Amino acid sequence: MRGNTGIPTPNRAVMSRSEHVTLLLASYQGEAYLKQQLTSLAAQSHPDWSLIVGDDGSRDRTAAIVQEFAATQPAGRVTMIKGPQAGATQNFLNLLEAAPSGTAIAFCDQDDVWLPHKLEHALEFLRKTERPAHYAARTIICDSNMTPLTHSRRFTRPLGFRNASVQACMAGNTSVFNPAAAELLKAAAPAARAMRILSHDWWAYQITSGAGAALYHDPRPALYYRQHGRSEVGRNDTLRAMAARAVTLFAGDFGEWLARNHQALRDAPIPFTSENRHLLDRFEDVLIMPGPKAARQIGRLGLYRQTRAGTVALIGAALAGRLRAGSSEDHEKHCHD
Template identity: 60%
Template sequence: MTAANAQMTTTGEDSAAASHGTVVILLASFQGAEFIQAQLDSIAAQSHRDWQLIVSDDGSRDGTRDIVSRFAAGFSEGKISLIDGPQSGATQNFLHLVQQAPANRTLAFCDQDDVWFPDKLARAMAHLARIAGAGHYAARTVITDDDLRPVARSRQFRRKFGFRNALVQACMAGNTSVFNPAAANLLKQGAAAARRAGVESHDWWAYQLTSGAGATLIHDEVPALFYRQHRHSTMGRNDTPRAMAARLAQLFAGAYGGWLSANLQALGAVGNLLTGENRRLVADVDAALPLPGPQAARALRRLGLYRHTRAGTAALYAAAAVGRLRQPRSPST
């Protein structure tokens, strides 16, 4: 696979269907000087021209802010904003960006070290324009090395995307995610609770909240960007046998149970945004996790939680059965 044939172009049908609304791009930066210019240039090259960019920098000392400022100087005032992040890690920075974003706009998450294909926003907007109500778009990626040499395409998921999957697996890639205004407003209403709960991953939380609220989920099989893998990547690729084995092993690490607990806390705080069925599901999962291992595993199985592979689902139930998903509860909870 070459860089040339990996970059898809927008079809005439997609162009005709595309919404003409503004997309507000949310870029969380930290010590990104080595790669951020390429990402900024790919944003400037988007065929969907109606965009604004908010960069929340988490205290970079390597010239990242200067690069963003020089880039912003080439556009009209207000097109690009550089704000200070909370300096509490990438997830908190993205949630902070959601809070700072204007209401009633399409939002797009953006990582500092990827490179978007020119039709990335246009494809997302075309897909979202075809649905009614809240919509969350994500896509596959082309995985590259740190010099943007393509290595492989990201995994193609075959099972249904939905809340029973979202509760236990993050697979709507944040670096490709675009949310129409209805979905974006859900995120804005839920971001404060997510920050307080200390959720592990902004994109996992976003998948949970949008699916829990009944949004339409779109997972595009056409790649949207070059997903650069380098030594400082916050989240690495998940498509190799070693990577998949490592992620399954996380199910048996105590941290995973803590992540589930934080996610449930964040969702429970905004239960009014969820459908009635999914609000009950959150309560049922929350009640199941503290049970003795075998009971917890049986309860989660009855609730129909699943990961996208049979091995992953089996590992989830096995981790529950041996008590690895249990978290201590304070007397007040």
């Protein structure tokens, strides 16, 4: 699946084998927007990529659109596999297991439009290290017609496992992983599928940060992020959106998500740093302790969200006993504030 870039590898590049990027696109009933996204992939300034589409049983023209696009690309560059038909997160995890080893990996949503330099900007960061590295970026939030509305929020607090344990802020639709980080995700995916985690990008941030990966959230936008009625995750920058996420912390769902993620991390063969392994072990106390003790444990562990208000809401939810796993139904959503 390797392409021919015609571009010499920079001397500083340490990525495995090449700077080929395997794009993983989860599709379902995507005919309304998919063609526009595929066109943006073809327009990338970094040309060494291939695409695997996991389709979850679409009954519209999704498959035909992919086939038509594949016919415009070099042979073998675009492939389609059958998705597990269990929601977007399970589809992405299945794609991870299907991805080849030794290449960088990028998640791709069917209804976005990538900016031309998305992959190039990611590789500027990823090629700097041999250890696992995870790139994400801001987005330009748009309406359903791709009219820009605003930029997504910029995160200013440090990235790391103390943040990743309680918040997703490395958006999956912008995330690109170097080969070393991609191998971590591939190894951890079976445990995540078994636990039916609710958010592949939150889990990916936990895996990479837990293993001590280099992390970067680019202030430059990477793509146009389309908001429409079937969006898996809505915008997070409005007062209404932030209030909704604060409510989620107290609704009981969040505790269920935390418990599933925690077990998936414990079951995965991931070389966590000793410090982060200790945090993971001690975080279990937060999930079973009475409210006041759970809140104190959050403080002792130094866990935080990217805003002061978010951290206060987290501690408040712990005090109220809402971080213990509940019996809520599965949802394909997560906390992205």
